[in-house]
Amino acid sequence: MEPGSDQWRDEQRRDILAFARRSRRDAGGFAWLDNDGGFDPDADLQLWITARMTYVFALAHLGGDDDALDLAEHGVRALTTTFHDDVNGGWYAEVRADGKPAQTGKFCYEHAFVLLAACAAKAAGAEGADALLDEATTVHRTRFWDSGAGRCREEWNEDWTVLDGYRGANSNMHSVEAYLFAADVTGDAVWRSRALAICERLIGLHARAHDWRIPEHYDHDWTPIPNYNVEKPADPFRPFGATPGHAFEWARLLTQLAASLDEPAPWMQEAAEELFSRAVDDAVDDDSPGIPYTTDWYGSPVVEERFHWVIAEAVLAAHALSASTGEAIYDGFARRWWAETDEYFVTGTGWIHELSPTMGPSARTWQGKPDAYHAFNAVTLPSLPLAPSPAQTIERLT
Template sequence: MTIYRTRAGLRHQFRDVLNFYYPDCIDTAVGGYVAQLDERDGHVYDARTKHLVATARGVHNFSLGVLADGPDWCRYAAEHGLRFLSNEHWDDDREGYDWLLEGRQTRDRTRHCYGHAFVLLAGARATQAGIPGGRAELERAFDVLEERFWEPDHELYADQATPDWELSAYRGQNANMHACEALLAAYEATGDERYLERSYTIADRFTREVTAATDGLLWEHYTAEWEPDLSYNEDSPRHQFRPPGYQPGHHAEWAKLLAVLADHRSEEWLLERARDLFDAAVELGWDDEHGGLYYTVDADGEPIVADKYGWVHTEAIGASALLSRHDESYGSWYDRLWEYSLEHLRNPRYGNWYERLTREHERDGPNHGPAVEPGYHPLTNCWLAMRALEAEPTAFE
């Protein structure tokens, strides 16, 4: 049996990612994390920038390490990051989380729902792991999301606001998807039904109602009235955060979230829609010539940006692992995705994952920037695959 079909093999993959970041990511001078490690050899290329999402993801990652019986230092690393998140990213005067810091000095106070969702996720996983302060951070982040971003008329979250909480007109899929993920984690951490209800509402509203306007596919960008903005950034196909087109990776990620929701809710549509979205991800996104999933495509599956991103494939791995518990055919995709990823996307020397390759699997640059994802996607989905194996000992066989 291949290593990724065993708990031991998945644990090895999981620990490799943690080991890539620790201890170099621990900022003992300023606090928090140094998240900007070069994906090729691990050298620090930016020791000062503190990005809200990177900080929250670090807390999440090391909390998962505690939950997965990882190295003893995971608890210390999670506690270290949570203190910085609580004390330095939080703006007490305006009651929100600052987006970008230079050391401890704020550089950008823009309020992003996406960032607040990751704080909620960090608080949830810290709570599960028994990290002091985790529950308080969970509740504070949820309160801000509800008071500042939630729009009852649309039953979805707004996307962005000024430092003083003036909402922008843009509405986005991505922030709501990660809010749904964080709310599910909050429910698993606390058993509080309000988190489960909110996550279910978002999933139902977005994946069944909003997507009806685009034939069931997940568009990324919307007006303030939640109408698809089909021309958004059409002149910027390589926009880092808001590219035009359909993203196969987000179809797989929503499939994963619906499969997790189905563990807690009995509605049949959850697994049906999860299968639909995963099937759409691979039907639209799989590159038959070079292998792997495209980054963005049009409605016919023609690639807009044909690059291969590490996070896309880890999300598809997590989704296929969960779906294979209900339909063994998804185990074939699980195998295929792992085989492709181990050949191309995982750093063979260190075990971390590359951010982006070209369609033909070339590396076109160092992928440096402040907005990094320090192992969050591979760790999350290795952990979910381990959970799938624990829930169903015969899964993938």
């Protein structure tokens, strides 16, 4: 069976969902899984994991998995109870087993995934999704969206009275994804306009000015901080330097956004192709499989570990650009990366999340196999049109 073929991806989707089902906690939410699919006893409950798993199971239900709706509703219940701040609104990023928050800040990154989960759950008809979507859109609109900056704020304290000075591209990228879903699911085009505003600034302005390497970290007035986390380069969410996987992810999102617009600006296609090309030039080596996590500002690898999410986004970008341009070069990259995924990342117990530069075991950044979001998207989205969002197009995929 050829890696990346329809049959191969269908089989992988079934395996990914079978592994993901193990993360369901009877007490609520979805657990961080270890390499064998057991609960990691040392891991607190993470909002991003429960939100991502809710999204996955909601789309799986729409795609024809009969038992997935119950799991999506399980996630919705956790988002409206376990993680929810009943006093101040919004959601806690991390909760201990006793139900108390492990940290009390309110982060755009996690809230973007709550919005994404709420949109998918609404489309799936999950019980409780309407109320979850109402609050998620309200919180994003009133707390995180900064109309003056045309981008999202990053972090508030518990009662929304103190705004942190850091601004980040990663959370804005996932907000673009969530906003595309929100525009389709709610019918409110303002979310698509906000997604475009973010892309215009972070990609059309900042990435273009940095030779298509995307600055990830900024201060309060959106001035890039190029040496942010230089002493902690392998941070899982805020690494130092440029992140090729995010260049691929932005390329895909730009292509999807352009496909959703009646008259997309020509710069969007240009930017998507340039981001892809820059990431390939900096991080793809014909003599070495996989794609390193980060590079410096001259394109030299810094963190050379290979993550499953990076190659997943690379292959999705290749499929998206193949669909939008018709150019065979992207099909060639997709075939290469599917073959490498099949050889190195696919196992009988979920996709390996991290490998060393020599493609051996590694846990420098990621312990275990915490979620199925990137892998599920990788094997699902190539079967769907670029627009509208999968919530509208995935019906009876399986």
